[in-house]
Amino acid sequence: MGRKILIAGNWKMNGLLADGTNLAKGVAEAAKKLGKPQCEFLVCPPFTLLTSVKKALRGAKVALGAQDCHFAEKGAHTGDISPVMLKDCGCQYVILGHSERRANHGESSELVNVKAQAAHAQGLKTIICVGETLAERDEGRALEVCTTQILDSVPESSTWQDTVIAYEPVWAIGTGKIPTTADVEEVHKAIRKTLAKKLGKSNANRMRILYGGSVKPNNAKELLSLEDVDGALIGGASLKVEDFLGIAQNAGVC
Numbered sequence: 001m002g003r004k005i006l007i008a009g010n011w012k013m014n015g016l017l018a019d020g021t022n023l024a025k026g027v028a029e030a031a032k033k034l035g036k037p038q039c040e041f042l043v044c045p046p047f048t049l050l051t052s053v054k055k056a057l058r059g060a061k062v063a064l065g066a067q068d069c070h071f072a073e074k075g076a077h078t079g080d081i082s083p084v085m086l087k088d089c090g091c092q093y094v095i096l097g098h099s100e101r102r103a104n105h106g107e108s109s110e111l112v113n114v115k116a117q118a119a120h121a122q123g124l125k126t127i128i129c130v131g132e133t134l135a136e137r138d139e140g141r142a143l144e145v146c147t148t149q150i151l152d153s154v155p156e157s158s159t160w161q162d163t164v165i166a167y168e169p170v171w172a173i174g175t176g177k178i179p180t181t182a183d184v185e186e187v188h189k190a191i192r193k194t195l196a197k198k199l200g201k202s203n204a205n206r207m208r209i210l211y212g213g214s215v216k217p218n219n220a221k222e223l224l225s226l227e228d229v230d231g232a233l234i235g236g237a238s239l240k241v242e243d244f245l246g247i248a249q250n251a252g253v254c
């Protein structure tokens with residue numbers, strides 16, 4: 001279907017001015033040497049580093065994203081950051097509904113949906129995250145949980161151009177454990193089927209579905225060669241230039 005592979009780094013709550021800027025410079029340099037047209041790089045640093053990382057990425061084909069946003073444009077929302085502010089910092093992407101936000105901040109799929117609409121209205125692309133817990137997988141509910149999260153979190157007006165999905169099994173995040181390739185492919189296929197029902201076949205076939213959860217250079221090839229896996233959302237391994245770019249290289253797509 002010619003979907004462009006997205007190699008995305010979610011830095012989470014990591015990075016100070018000096019090391020964050022250095023990391024971004026390293027990614028920028030390395031991406032210049034790789035960078036096939038069918039591959040896109042993205043880094044999502046914490047809010048505090050967006051402006052300096054944007055500068056460090058100048059001239060490189062690496063997109064900038066944030067890790068969350070509020071649904072309002074501005075106003076009395078202490079501690080929050082709006083989609084307009086993200087655009088102003090040079091962001092093209094925003095991650096929404098990460099399981100750490102769902103768990104630590106009680107974010108519901110309905111809230112993620114409203115945030116996504118607000119982000120799209122400002123021209124930001126969203127990476128909407130879904131994924132089951134270990135208990136849900138053990139109960140045989142992984143597909144049901146992920147498809148319900150898709151139905152509730154993805155706005156009806158979404159298109160393949162403004163939305164990326166990330167399947168991140170909660171139990172695979174930061175644990176070194178990954179599902180079998182058959183399980184990954186099963187969930188990705190179910191997600192695409194659900195997207196087809198909600199957004200139409202053409203959008204579903206072109207929309208990218210990333211896998212996230214303990215992606216490393218040594219397992220990237222296996223994961224990224226799956227038919228319905230269109231890239232990776234990388235946590236820990238995105239904090240080291242050689243690991244982040246190693247994932248892209250080992251996947252043989254960039």
Ligand code: 13P
Nearest residue numbers: 010173174213214235236
């Ligand atoms: P790890 O790659 O550290 O498992 O984190 C994955 C993740 O949560 C990316 O959003």
